[in-house]
Amino acid sequence: MKLKGIHHVSAITANAKKNYEFYTKILGMRLVKKSINQDDPSVYHLFYADEVGHPGTDLTFFEIPNAGNTYPGNHSISGTSLRVPNDISLDYWINRFDKFKVSHDGITTENGRKVIHFRDHENQRLTIVSDENNHGVSGGKPWKHSNASLTHGIIGLGPVKLTVPDSEPTIAILTEVLSFKQVGSYPSPIDGQEDILVFSTGEGGTGAEIHLETRNDLPREKPGRGSVHHVAFRVDNDEELEKWRERLMEARLPNSGVVDRYYFKALYFREPNRILFELSTDGPGFATDEDTEHLGESLALPPFFEDQREEIEANLKPLETKRSHS
Template identity: 70%
Template sequence: MKLKGIHHVSAITANAKNNYAFYTMVLGMRLVKKTVNQDDTSVYHLFYADEKGNPGTDLTFFEIPRAGHTYEGNNSISFTSLRVPDDAALRYWVQRLEDHNVKHDGIQDQNGRAVLPFQDLEGQRLLLVSDEKDSGVKAGKPWAKSPVPQDKGIIGLGPVKLTVQSKETTVSFLKDFLGFRDAWSYPSPIEGQPDIQVYETGEGGTGAEVHVEERLDLTRERPGRGSVHHVAFRVENQEELAEWAKKLKAARIGNSGLVDRFYFQSLYFREPNGILFELATDGPGFATDEDVNHLGESLALPPFFEDQREQIEASLKPLDTKEANEK
């Protein structure tokens, strides 16, 4: 019952077409699944990842066309990081982001680890993190057809940062219930604020970390476009997921029960400060209903939505995602 690391992060976009262009053509990630939000099939759910959509590499977006501005604050997932192979890759990314007029804060040192904070076109808070000194959870492999050279490409998800007003309950939940352990800390970039604490699970390293930031000066975040909806952590299989469901029930922690997402099985609950967590199985994976060479080209629907395909397709704005695979 040890969590293996980060499985995926799901965020919000107001424009699927622009989102697709940025994450595939600027960041060079592969769209491995074009499907719909299973809780609202009138909008897209897009999955970007490595060459095959391996667990731990997926950054996903729910399209909410009328999503308003995000007012940053507490009780939030306040950054998502993306792993790159080494420090040289970060230097490449500085130039690439500037070439595409993407706002960034320059390469910074995070307790000996090189990072590059930046934002997407909707203000999504992102961080490229170098794996040069990493020896933890294995990374993925960039897609061969990416516009970014493979030796510089994004190889998976890195740490997420949780920003809370009072860290004690969140830290206790991470360590005592989910099994995370103390790792290290680094100074807050905000003068006068406490150090940011790092916790890790599984094999540790960039693919298995949660950073906890305590901010007494902020109010609760009001999410919108460019905000993060939830973070998911990896479990081995459905049997283990069922054991986690029993553990949540025994602790009287409200949860979704087991949810079939077809590409993986899920379990949702909130930590004490209200941030949404998910546990998700490593399989069966995104090649379950599409050939691995043609992932993301057409609208994929789980079998339990196939009888609604005509209605669902009629409600969606056309989104051409085949071009990238043809290059």
């Protein structure tokens, strides 16, 4: 059994409206699902992705209105990257970030790829990464109505960075349980720190990597707005997810068991550095309950929440996401 790559990354925002404006109007991603946090139906769960929400293109946010600031540190998912087609695309994004006054660090090279490290309005740690030399998992396709360039638009999730004080236990889970292999390393940008290790799964490439940073000089991260809640990895189908559950049991890793999220099935567990991992099926997908042309335009509730719709809608602050179809 091999995981197929990154499925999605879920982060925290304190303001759904401002979040929606940044990720759709500046980054040009498509809101493919406006739903609720199934563990707390009083708040939004927003899903941004490519044209139809292909697995591996999906960055999601839980709205937690009273979330405080994030204090970055250890035991964390410390970086999320977004793939763009090639090196020339980075020039487009530099100009766009300057136009919209988005904080960024310019174009640099990391692990042999051109990247731009940048932050959203809540200091979410993000990276644009070039797919120029990608020979692994293919990216998605920008939405035809995107606010950003279709030629240079975001085509999916790239490598996810983890920061831990002791890498060995995490390496053991990645390689002995989850099918990742170490495929390289690159120097830490912080003087005196160990190299950042690169792990890959499935077809490999930009959409299938974990970058593991060891930092014994940092406190534990205090999460809040702008922090990442979990990273999910792609599993082919329900049958395979059940086999992964059995493998976690054999490895004596406490886990959630299979959870039906309606748009996919999920399985959650924490690795030894307490980072939350999820295994998610590729299907059935976001078009299960909405027409592809109208994804994300109205509040979508899984059937098991439909009888609470009136109460749920009354508790949510209105968020206008309907597109004009003229």
